[in-house]
Amino acid sequence: MSVVFDRKAGEIGGDGWNLMDTQERSKCSGRSRGLVWYIGTAACLGLLYLLLLVVILSYVVNNDKATSPQGTDQLQFFTLGQTECENLTLQWIQLQKRYNKLSESTQQLQTMFSSKNAELDAIRDERDQLKMDTRNLTKEMENLTLQGIQLQKRYNKLSESTQQLQTMFSSKNAELDAIRDERDQLKMDTRNLTKEMELLQSRFNTVVTMRDELQEEVKRLNLNRTEKLCPDDWKKYNNKCYYVSAQRVSKSWDKSKKDCEDRGAHLAIINSRDEQDFVSKFYDRTWIGLSDKDLEGHWKWVDGTDLVGDGYWQEGEPNNDRNIEHCAEVSRKGGGWNDMPCSERLSWVCNLPL
Structure with missing residues (x-):
């Protein structure tokens, strides 16, 4: 190198x-x-x-x-x-x-x-x-492309459905307008009918008032013509006249019965709870026209009719204490009937049917 x-x-x-x-x-x-x-x-x-x-x-x-x-x-x-x-x-x-x-x-x-x-x-x-x-991304793009194609198909179907619905909507709008016009006309007719009805109702009320006044007048006239009046010092209740003995005056059952007969009446005959309450409100103890003097245990009214049902006896009554209790009284405190000796002196009540 x-x-x-x-x-x-x-x-x-x-x-x-x-x-x-x-x-x-x-x-x-x-x-x-x-x-x-x-x-x-x-x-x-x-x-x-x-x-x-x-x-x-x-x-x-x-x-x-x-x-x-x-x-x-x-x-x-x-x-x-x-x-x-x-x-x-x-x-x-x-x-x-x-x-x-x-x-x-x-x-x-x-x-x-x-x-x-x-x-x-x-x-x-x-x-x-x-x-x-x-x-x-390529795979996702391919998937998105397929989804886009499917969405496009769905969009096309929805577009067709939308057009159909739009057509139906337009038709329904026309029907709705017609119904609204008819409703408005009915409202107007209703208002007119309401006014007429109010006028007729006012006339009807006037006629009813006049009718009621006439009926009252007729009743008053008929009452004056047919009504029977109770004697003086008597009390009227349920189409009956009642005589109540004076205060601090008492008699035996037989004398009370005779006093009522002398007045053209009889000792009180009670047929209802209302009558029972009416008779018992005057005195605490009062004779009524019920007795078993003819036959023990067989209770009869002074007009000869038998007692129907159980009556309004107090609890445990009648008991015919000492075998001398054969006449009935009304006890306000006891709240019902009680058998007593007929010689007992009590207040009494007479009644007279009208």
């Missing part, structure tokens, strides 16, 4: 310096080029050290011959070699500096290369992810 060293440029060239052909160098990165420079620099330094060693050996061998004419030539050669060696040393120092710079550049390039590789890996991962996303 031939080597040519340019002192001015401080560069090394040669046909054998390019350890890699042009096609291979074009394929390599900055790291390969730095490696070539490193190998070339190392070879140059080896040659320099070899040359220096040869010069030193020549100087030692020919030291004794320095005084001869040949020694003078050798001294010149040695001086030339020393100068050349100094130049080579300076160039070696420069090459060392360049080597250091190249080493730093190589490290920087190595770091950048690693960083770029990491970025490249990240980009590749991102590319793969984008490819996967693209495939997924």
Whole structure:
């Protein structure tokens, strides 16, 4: 391998310096080029050290011959070699500096290369992810396309249905307008009929009032014509006249019965709860026209009719205490009838049917 060293440029060239052909160098990165420079620099330094060693050996061998004419030539050669060696040393120092710079550049390039590789890996991962996303998006787009076709079909059907509904709506609107017109007419007729009805109702009320007044007048006239009045000091109740004995006046049952007969009436005959309440409200104890004097336990009214039903006896009555209780009284405190001795002196009530 031939080597040519340019002192001015401080560069090394040669046909054998390019350890890699042009096609291979074009394929390599900055790291390969730095490696070539490193190998070339190392070879140059080896040659320099070899040359220096040869010069030193020549100087030692020919030291004794320095005084001869040949020694003078050798001294010149040695001086030339020393100068050349100094130049080579300076160039070696420069090459060392360049080597250091190249080493730093190589490290920087190595770091950048690693960083770029990491970025490249990240980009590749991102590319793969984008490819996967693209495939997924493609599938989604295809699905959306199919859905869009289906939606379009549905939209077309809905459009047809909408048109039909619009037609029906227009028809119904026309019918609704007709119904509204008819409703308005009916409202107007109703208002008119309401006014007429109110007028007729007012007339009817007037007629009813007049009729009621006439009926009351007729009843009053009929009552004056047919009504029977009770005697003085008698009380009228349910179409009967009642005579109530005076206060602090009392008689036996037989004398009370005779007093009623003398007045053209009889001791009170009670046929209802209302009559029972009416007769008992005057005195606490009052004779009524009921007895079993003819046959014990067979109670009869003074008009000869039998007692129908259970009557309105108090609880436990009649009991015919001591076998002398054969006449009936009304006890307001007891709330019903009670059998008593007929000789007992009590108030009495007579009644007379109208």
